[in-house]
Amino acid sequence: MIALAEAGRVAARPMLRLDPAAVAHNVRVLRRTAGVPVLAAVKADGFGCGAEAVARAALGAGATWLGTTTLAEAVALRRAGLAARTLAWLHPVDADWETALRLRIDVAVPSADHLAALAAAARRLGVRAAAHLHVDTGMARDGASVPEWRRLVRAAAGARDAVEVVGVMGHLPCADLPGHPSTAAGIRAFAGAVAAARAAGLRPALRHLAATEAALHVPAARFDLVRVGAGLYGIGEGLREVATLTAPVVLTRRVRAGTPVGYGHTATAPRDTVLATLPVGFADGLPRSAVGAEVLLGGARRPVLGRISMDQVVVDAGPAGVPLGSVATVFGDGGPSVAEWAAWAGTNPHEVLTGVGARVVRS
Structure with missing residues (x-):
């Protein structure tokens, strides 16, 4: 027998709820542990949780900087009324430097070509840009390589009329792997880059290399300054999860043992039971690759049966079943953690949290 929710009686939309108090707790833990100021990274719309709300909670708990990947993200914070010092760190050479300068957004500079474009924009406006020279300390990703670094610091020294180098930044690739040799090598490379900048006559007041794992576990x-992304959202030891994803039961059906479920019939009902359908799937951020996943429903952990679809997931609600409109906690607030979902999917918690789709209501 199938029971279907009546139109208008069940809000058949998943919801992601942010806990600002948990954000504040995490900032306080990170400040206390690191012993230096905290930059709250609210990139990717605050890891999918709402950049403005996360930023306000973080600043209220003592973070002194905000960080974004793109200039557009930083501009959105300014337009939301957030005046805190803000750094954006990934740009094409032809980025909208003039908007960044008008809104007093600090920018990362990974090459002499970027620096020349930034300096030209600053001269057009008659201002000085606040730049953080970005050095590659072992990622082979963003940031200047060692040969390019020499060129970059020379260019910066020659552009001091238009660009103030306020910081030097880098990133460690394996800080989450205790004792990994790349961490010590990255710290040495970073120190050498700072020394080269100073030898060129630059006087950066801020050196920042550590993200969450290094902020928590690598004092050197x-x-x-530490740039905290994952830790802000509860990803890390001693931190609180900040987000709860819920979804209502929109359909139930009573089935016999052995009933196949979902695409490919990869699972069958283990007994006579009630199946509950939730209107959330991989388009909403639940990894299709998850194996052994569970949700909290009706006061108990319930297994997900079969493959996760684009828009739906099926849960074994047990022989007694649950009423239509019952709300399942997919992760957070007493349910499975984001880290558990990451383990079930063979990925990291960052991907799970940032993957929550746009049609999920934020609150």
Whole structure:
């Protein structure tokens, strides 16, 4: 027998709820542990949780900087009324530097070509840009390589009329792997880059290399500022999860043992039971690759049966079943953690949290 929710009686939309108090707790833990100021990274719309709300909670708990990947993200914070010092760190050479300068957004500079474009924009406006020279300390990703670094610091020294180098930044690739040799090598490379900048006549007041894992566990990497992304959202030891994803039961059906479920019939009902359908799937951020996943429903952990679809997931609600409109906690607030979902999917918690789709209501 199938029971279907009546139109208008069940809000058949998943919801992601942010806990600002948990954000504040995490900032306080990270400040206390690192012993230096905290930059709250609210990139990717605050890891999918709402950049403005996360930023306000973080600043209220003592974070002194905000960080974004793109200029557009930083501009959105300014337009939301957030005046805190803000750094954006990934740009094409032809980025909208003039908007960044008008809104007093600090920018990362990974090459002499970027620096020349930034300096030209600053001269057009008659201002000085606040730049953080970005050095590659072992990622082979963003940031200047060692040969390019020499060119970059020389260019910066020659553009001091238009660009103030306020910081030097880098990133460690394996800070989450205790004792990994790349961490010590990255710290040495970073120190050498700072020394080269100073030898060129630059006087960066801020050195920042550590993200969450290094902020928590690598004292030598903390320097003058730590950039906290994952930890802000509860990903890390001693931190609180900040987000709860829920979804209502929109359909139930009573089935016999052995009934196949979902695409490919990869699972069958283990007994006579009630199946509950939730209107959330991989388009909403639940990894299709998850194996052994569970949700909290009706006061108990319930297994997900079969493959996760684009828009739906089926849960074994047990022989007694649950009423239509019952709300399942997919992760957070007493249910499975984001880290558990990451383990079930063979990925990291960052991907799970940032993957929550746009049609999920935020609150």
